[in-house]
Amino acid sequence: MSHSALATNNLEAFWMPFTANRQFKKNPRLFVGAKDMHYTTADGRQVLDGTAGLWCCNAGHGRPKITEAVQRQIAELDYAPAFQMGHPHAFELAARLTALMPSPIDHVFFTNSGSESVETALKMAIAYHRVRGEGARTRLIGRERGYHGVNFGGISVGGIVANRKMFGPLLAGVDHIRHTHDLSRNAWSRGQPENGAEYAEDLIRLVQLHDPSTIAAVIVEPVAGSTGVLIPPKGYLERLRAICDQHGILLIFDEVITGFGRLGSPFAVDHFGVTPDLVTTAKGITNGVIPMGAVFCTSQIHEAFMTGPEHLIEFFHGYTYSGHPVACAAGLGTLDTYEEEGLLTRGAELAGYWEDALHSLRDARHVIDVRNIGLIGAIELEPIAGEPTKRAFSAFLKAYDAGILIRTTGDIIAMSPPLIIEKHQIDQLVTTLRDVLQGLD
Numbered sequence: 001m002s003h004s005a006l007a008t009n010n011l012e013a014f015w016m017p018f019t020a021n022r023q024f025k026k027n028p029r030l031f032v033g034a035k036d037m038h039y040t041t042a043d044g045r046q047v048l049d050g051t052a053g054l055w056c057c058n059a060g061h062g063r064p065k066i067t068e069a070v071q072r073q074i075a076e077l078d079y080a081p082a083f084q085m086g087h088p089h090a091f092e093l094a095a096r097l098t099a100l101m102p103s104p105i106d107h108v109f110f111t112n113s114g115s116e117s118v119e120t121a122l123k124m125a126i127a128y129h130r131v132r133g134e135g136a137r138t139r140l141i142g143r144e145r146g147y148h149g150v151n152f153g154g155i156s157v158g159g160i161v162a163n164r165k166m167f168g169p170l171l172a173g174v175d176h177i178r179h180t181h182d183l184s185r186n187a188w189s190r191g192q193p194e195n196g197a198e199y200a201e202d203l204i205r206l207v208q209l210h211d212p213s214t215i216a217a218v219i220v221e222p223v224a225g226s227t228g229v230l231i232p233p234k235g236y237l238e239r240l241r242a243i244c245d246q247h248g249i250l251l252i253f254d255e256v257i258t259g260f261g262r263l264g265s266p267f268a269v270d271h272f273g274v275t276p277d278l279v280t281t282a283k284g285i286t287n288g289v290i291p292m293g294a295v296f297c298t299s300q301i302h303e304a305f306m307t308g309p310e311h312l313i314e315f316f317h318g319y320t321y322s323g324h325p326v327a328c329a330a331g332l333g334t335l336d337t338y339e340e341e342g343l344l345t346r347g348a349e350l351a352g353y354w355e356d357a358l359h360s361l362r363d364a365r366h367v368i369d370v371r372n373i374g375l376i377g378a379i380e381l382e383p384i385a386g387e388p389t390k391r392a393f394s395a396f397l398k399a400y401d402a403g404i405l406i407r408t409t410g411d412i413i414a415m416s417p418p419l420i421i422e423k424h425q426i427d428q429l430v431t432t433l434r435d436v437l438q439g440l441d
């Protein structure tokens with residue numbers, strides 16, 4: 001069946017994730033190919049990837065080292081049991097990944113997605129306190145507007161209302177600190193906003209309310225992505241770290257989008273110089289090619305579990321596909337590509353150009369804020385009165401027609417291009433977006 005026949009005849013059975021299904025199926029947007037910075041649509045157009053897929057294809061598309069590694073691995077060892085058995089590439093990838101992290105983060109647990117990484121980290125945190133004899137520390141603290149995937153733990157600590165409100169009471173024993181978005185003081189920030197370190201003090205309110213002896217961990221995205229790019233105010237993450245330290249609370253950074261070069265350093269941990277106890281990752285770990293996630297933890301957490309009789313399982317958790325051989329091969333091919341092309345730090349070289357280009361949209365129609373960090377940018381639009389999200393969604397559709405892929409959340413446009421983007425392609429993103437915004441109601 002030709003692509004166009006598929007597009008018109010056969011779209012009903014697939015219930016699409018996080019998609020306006022009826023709108024899509026009336027006017028489908030299908031990609032059939034991808035190479036480097038571009039997607040090819042079913043009707044043969046080239047679309048410039050302004051979002052690295054879903055924040056995951058950091059090295060761009062169709063990268064030969066990754067493709068070849070995956071092909072070789074499938075032919076050589078397609079699957080090995082993940083429990084009580086191993087295969088060399090999982091250990092090799094773990095060693096190379098932990099070498100990218102600052103000390104004392106030196107162990108890694110494999111999962112298959114960001115959502116699974118979050119569940120794993122939350123369970124690890126609670127279990128860690130228990131194996132140390134502090135079993136009362138079970139409470140988890142998230143943040144308003146946080147996104148930590150879609151499983152029950154993740155939506156419980158998450159703070160995006162639409163992702164939570166349909167699903168009942170969620171996990172017990174969860175609370176949230178306030179978010180840091182503050183346009184009245186921080187609009188048009190370049191990099192980290194100047195104001196708002198004191199929002200971290202909200203954690204003290206919860207510590208006083210619940211007593212620290214009941215709190216296992218705090219989880220935040222160092223830069224909140226899915227909620228529309230909320231960049232931490234200067235001093236905020238440092239303050240969160242200090243409060244956690246003071247009260248024996250673990251700090252989890254959800255680096256599912258900030259990991260693997262997005263901020264111009266391998267991880268946000270490096271960019272902000274704040275070291276958490278656990279780091280959740282996924283997406284860029286395999287350049288989006290094969291599903292995979294990873295949770296990093298400190299030696300202190302790992303060692304706490306390594307007690308008791310040696311024939312006993314230390315942590316009753318894992319997935320059939322944890323450390324899947326093909327995902328590990330993709331991960332190794334991805335790290336090779338990142339390292340050979342300097343992609344984990346290329347964002348730092350481009351960040352200044354990216355920032356200036358984005359902020360040139362300050363006077364574009366409907367724009368009420370522009371903000372950026374590393375190779376992330378957000379353009380916040382004035383919502384249409386009574387119809388929130390509609391203006392940004394229209395921008396997304398028109399941008400696609402005009403040959404660029406952007407993402408929207410609420411009335412915020414987010415961009416996070418592959419780290420191989422060239423300056424003329426940054427110009428194309430911004431020029432096209434200006435035209436799109438000019439044409440919007």
Ligand SMILES: Cc1ncc(COP(=O)(O)O)c(C=O)c1O
Nearest residue numbers: 113114115147148149254256257
């Ligand atoms: C910070 C963060 N955590 C978790 C997730 C969930 O990842 P996945 O969709 O792979 O489950 C995402 C996805 O965008 C994310 O941005």
